Amino acid sequence: MLSKKQARAFFLVGTAVTFLIFIGLTVYSLGEAQDQTNRDQLSESAIRGKWLWDKNNCMGCHTLMGEGGYYAPELTKVVERRGDAYIKAALMSPVPWQPNGRKMVAYNMSEAEANDMVEFFKWIGNVDLNGFETIVSPLAKKNN
Amino acid sequence: MKYKSQKVAYWFFALSMLLLSLQLIYGLIMGFAHAGMDGLHEWIPFNTAKAVHTNLLVVWLLSGFMGAAYYIIPEEAQHELVSVKLAYVQLISLAVVGVLAIIGYHFNIWEGRKFLEIPRGLDYLVVVNVLLFMGLILMTLWKGKRKTTTALVLTMGLLFAALLYLPGMIDFDSQVLDSFFRWWVVHLWVEGVWELIMGGILSFLLIKLTGVDREVIEKWLYVIVGLTFLSGILGTGHHYYYIGVNKIWLIVGGIFSALEPLAFLAMALFAVNMYRKGEKKHPNKTALLWTIGSAIVSFVGAGLLGFAHTLPQTNIYTHGTIVTAMHGHLSFWGAYAMIVFAIISYALPNMTGRKFYDTARGRMAFWISNIGMIGMTVAFGVAGVAQVYMERKMKVDFMSVQKDIEVHFWVLIIMAILFIVGITLYIIEFFKHGQPNDEALIE
Structure with a gap:
């Protein structure tokens, strides 16, 4: 029968080994050779767009790469789906955008800010999501 | 209560009750918004309510x-808390x-990162x-007469939870890296170190309520927390399937997250077996009900419902849908x-000397809140599955689907009201106990 000492060893060794493997896999998967995000194409404008995305907690309603609020549409391939002009109109609107009855906060962004957001969405749209981008509908054009 | 300083725990519990009440109000706002009634949008938009x-x-x-630690650690270490004032x-x-953060969320002051919205x-x-907090707990343990496994596991859980908050404070230009390390905090908290905290509290309660030998309970505690980390650490990979990182996580995350229910199954079996094995019949039936209930419901919510959508083949359809809310609420x-x-x-x-061990209100609070929460889980589940089918398989537009599943949110609201009735009864019972006092001290 298992003793308390053996149970403690199971906990300590099991934790240490899995933690080391986890760190190893993290280093491996985030290495340059494994990059699926086109990190060299991450422009200053796209970085400013990400900052706006965070600052306004867009994730509180929308989802991006499947992560977020489940209340407003997924935006992973929104540029491909809607085009720059539509996105900029939604972001620059001084009144709540509500094409389907569900209201969005009126961010009243400047044109420069809206451009940064579009650049951010473009960068996200080119990330390889291991097939999720072809399943999540109606995002991918080739799926429609 | 054996130590005067344990009284401080009461105020942490009271704060919990207050914040929980507020949480339920904002949950209702979200439920109504999903059902098509967002009349508060101008003042409390959905992203504010959610944060x-x-x-x-x-x-x-x-x-x-924290309240649990302030109650348990002095008793386990057999030493008064080193400083009640600092506590x-x-x-x-x-x-x-907490209050500043919540006020800030109403004025667009936050970081847009789910669960970690608190501004820098x-x-x-x-x-x-x-x-x-950690200084007070560690110093009390250090000065204490004994160092039990229960106290060590609880403290380890709290310490790791504190350390794991740090990766969430790193700024990244890349949304993919941001998301990757956000899960170091969120996943490794709720599917890792928080389970240590849960295990520590569960172990303390089982020792007190069942009378089973400490050595037996603590041995199984090690096995359970061992299983938790063995599966949970690499199980983080199930958050990395579709966020723009290497496919290796599909294999690693798939295998290890499929093992995660084992820790919860072990916890449920452990609690039920210890209860059956125990010869001491503690009169506090309400505490026993919540203890055994927690072990069983966590297995269903975190274990079974987690497994239901954790494999990559399923998750590719359910990722980013209401199905996640179903699992999240019950777990x-x-x-x-x-x-x-x-x-x-x-x-x-x-702490108070009022022995409300087995009241009708206490039992009703347990059953009504649980029935309400199970009902909410079913409503989320039906809405989520319908969403997956229509949106991901039939390619129907997001907002059209949202309109079609609005009815399930009315069911959700009804069940949430039932849940709130149960919680209200619990809070009434809480305050009926009165405040802690020295007369409750026992030798």
Whole structure:
């Protein structure tokens, strides 16, 4: 029968080994050779767009790469789906955008800010999501 | 209660009850918005309600865990808390951080990162607060007469939870890296170190309520927390399937997250077996109900419902849908909310001297809140599956699907009201106990 000492060893060794493997896999998967995000194409404008995305907690309603609020549409391939002009109109609107009855906060962004957001969405749209981008509908054009 | 300083736990529990009440109000706002009634949009838009709802959950649970530690550690270490005054300072600062964060969310002051919305300035206050808390707990343990496994596992859980907050404070230009390390905090908290906290509290309660030998209970505690980390650490990979990182996580995350229910199954079997094995029949039936209930509901919510959508082949369809909310609600409720309710139910009569061990109101609070939460889970599940089918398989537009599933949110609201009735009864029972006093001290 298992003793308390053996149970403690199971906990300590099991934790240490899995933690080391986890760190190893993290280093491996985030290495340059494994990059699926086109990190060299991450422009200053796209970085400013990400900052706006965070600052306004867009994730509180929308989802991006499947992560977020489940209340407003997924935006992973929104540029491909809607085009720059539509996105900029939604972001620059001084009144709540509500094409389907569900209201969005009126961010009243400047044109420069809206451009940064579009650049951010473009960068996200080119990330390889291991097939999720072809399943999540109606995002991918080739799926429609 | 054996040590005067344990009384401080009461105020952490009271703060938990207050924040929980607020959390439920914001949950209702979200439910109505999903059902098509967003009349408060101008003042409380959905992203504000969501940030408040989820952050209040985290803060009231943390307050409950801290209260549990302030109650358990002196008794396990057989030593008074090293400074009650500093514990009150820590309590007040925790409440201040929580309130400031919530107010800020109503004025667009936050970081848009799910569960970690607290703005950076307040993050530093959180760090100071947690350092103070850990200092008090570790010093009490250090000075104590004994160091039990239960106390060590609980403290280890709290310490790791504090350390894991730090990766969430790193800034990244890439959304993919941001998301990757956000899960170091969120996943490794709720599917890792928080389970240590839960295990520590569960072990303490089983020792007190069943009378089973400490050595037996603590041996199984090691096995359970061992299983938790063995599966949970690499199980983080299930959040990395579709966020723009290497496919290796599909294999690693798939295998190890499929093993995660084992820890919860072990916890449920452990609690039920210890109860059946125990010869001591503690009169506090309410605490026992919440203790065993927590172990069983966490297995269903976190274990089974987690497994239902954790494999990559399923998750590719369910990722980013209401299905996640189904799993999230029952797992947080079973694993963490119910264990906090269990320790409160055990500690309150001991701190106040009022032995409300087995009241009709206490039993009703348990059953009504659980029926309400199970009903909410079913409503989320039906809405989620319908969403997956229509949106991901039939390619129907997001908003059209949202319109079609609105009806399920009315069911959700009805069940949420039932849940709130149960919670209200629990809170009434809480305050009926009165405040802690020295007359409740026992030799």
